[in-house]
Amino acid sequence: MKRFENRVVLITGGGTGIGKATATAFVSEGAKVIITGRRQNVLEETTKKLGEQTCFIVGDVSKKGEAKRIIDETIEKFGQLDVLVNGAGTGAMGPLSETSDEVIESTFQTNVFGPLALIREAAPYLIESKGNVINITSVMSKGVMAGSAMYAASKAALDHVTRCLAAEYGSSGVRVNAVAPGLTATDITAELRKDEQMLGIxxxxxxxxRLGEPIDIAKTVLLLAGDEAGWxxxxxxxAGGGLML
Ligand SMILES: NC(=O)c1ccc[n+]([C@@H]2O[C@H](COP(=O)([O-])OP(=O)(O)OC[C@H]3O[C@@H](n4cnc5c(N)ncnc54)[C@H](OP(=O)(O)O)[C@@H]3O)[C@@H](O)[C@H]2O)c1
Structure with missing residues (x-):
């Protein structure tokens, strides 16, 4: 029997990058996987590649009410939820003087408010399945770098959400952990990786x-989501090759 057979895994941001690699790894270990994101064409393409164990829900985690709808549709489709991976994230970097209120708001809505609402809505089903949550944060939440205040603070908030909700849901048998990637080759870092000097630094x-690959992060997610990490x-x-320890 495969490691995640009979398990249902919901991955926000599962159409691309780290989320897609994580979805691929869960499917190969026998899980049924639901991926979400805002772009239907991207989700369709990824779902087609992953095969019939996978389906998608189009949804914007930064919007109020979406978390409940996404969880309700997941339960309608598969009747249970075992693992929630909060992978959707946004990561604009730059000087604070050039950062608008709108960008600050939408960054925290996507990176913090969305995961909080998703965990709240998923909790009754995770309690039933004795499941777990994996939040994708970032090594930037510990590092100090000019131009990173907004993104790093949003990921630091999600790190602390992880610890506080582990305390809140532990007695119900639900684990809450986070994986913090270092610099990884995905769309979110495409601009940065074009800058050879920055990449070299x-x-x-x-x-x-070296740079991280999405599969490096996916493997760490499965490690924490599996029964071997039950305590x-x-x-x-x-998961960053030692960057910003
Ligand atoms: N790559 C790195 O170096 C790195 C390092 C540290 C942490 N991370 C984190 O890893 C996670 C995955 O990022 P990635 O590197 O794999 O980059 P990515 O390929 O750009 O993935 C981001 C995903 O999030 C989805 N998303 C963004 N905003 C959303 C919203 N409001 N509602 C729903 N879905 C949304 C995107 O899909 P749509 O655009 O279709 O909605 C996309 O699939 C993010 O949380 C990121 O902060 C990445």
């Missing part, structure tokens, strides 16, 4: 000496 500061909760596990 990040790689030089990564003890293991692990409230942890933020860095």
């Amino acid at each position: 990040f790689v030089a500061q990564t003890p293991m000496g 692990v909760t409230g942890q933020v596990v860095q």
